Amino acid sequence: MKIAKEFSWEMGHRLPFHNGKCKHLHGHSYKCMVELTGDPDSNGMVMDYFDVKKIIAPIIDELDHSFMVSRNDKEVIEMLDKLNSRKVVVDFESTAENICLYLLNKVKSSNIPDNVKAIKVRVFETENTYAEDEIIF
Numbered sequence: 001m002k003i004a005k006e007f008s009w010e011m012g013h014r015l016p017f018h019n020g021k022c023k024h025l026h027g028h029s030y031k032c033m034v035e036l037t038g039d040p041d042s043n044g045m046v047m048d049y050f051d052v053k054k055i056i057a058p059i060i061d062e063l064d065h066s067f068m069v070s071r072n073d074k075e076v077i078e079m080l081d082k083l084n085s086r087k088v089v090v091d092f093e094s095t096a097e098n099i100c101l102y103l104l105n106k107v108k109s110s111n112i113p114d115n116v117k118a119i120k121v122r123v124f125e126t127e128n129t130y131a132e133d134e135i136i137f
């Protein structure tokens with residue numbers, strides 16, 4: 001059985017290595033779908049949606065209306081500090097693929113019940129592009 005819940009947030013970023021428009025400062029209305037696969041418990045639930053939200057919402061709240069910046073992007077970090085603007089400093093370039101892995105790892109290391117056998121995260125950078133990965137326990 002699989003259950004899923006969708007989350008969304010607004011976030012700025014840039015990809016300094018990119019040869020096209022993505023090297024510029026810009027943002028997206030991100031969306032992610034978190035899917036949990038497992039056997040339903042004795043109450044008939046893979047996991048309570050309320051508990052799913054309790055785990056994911058704080059992770060998303062940290063990203064919402066912030067700027068995700070790679071630790072190597074010193075100029076942007078300096079600018080964000082000067083502006084006293086929200087930032088999330090990460091050890092990777094903020095591609096959809098890397099944001100997907102970031103979220104998947106955060107979810108994996110939270111309090112997921114034993115009956116959940118797989119977690120899948122799909123990150124939509126735009127309405128028609130996504131990156132997806134899955135951890136199977």
Ligand SMILES: [Zn+2]
Pocket residue numbers: 013022026027028125
């Ligand atoms: Zn972008």
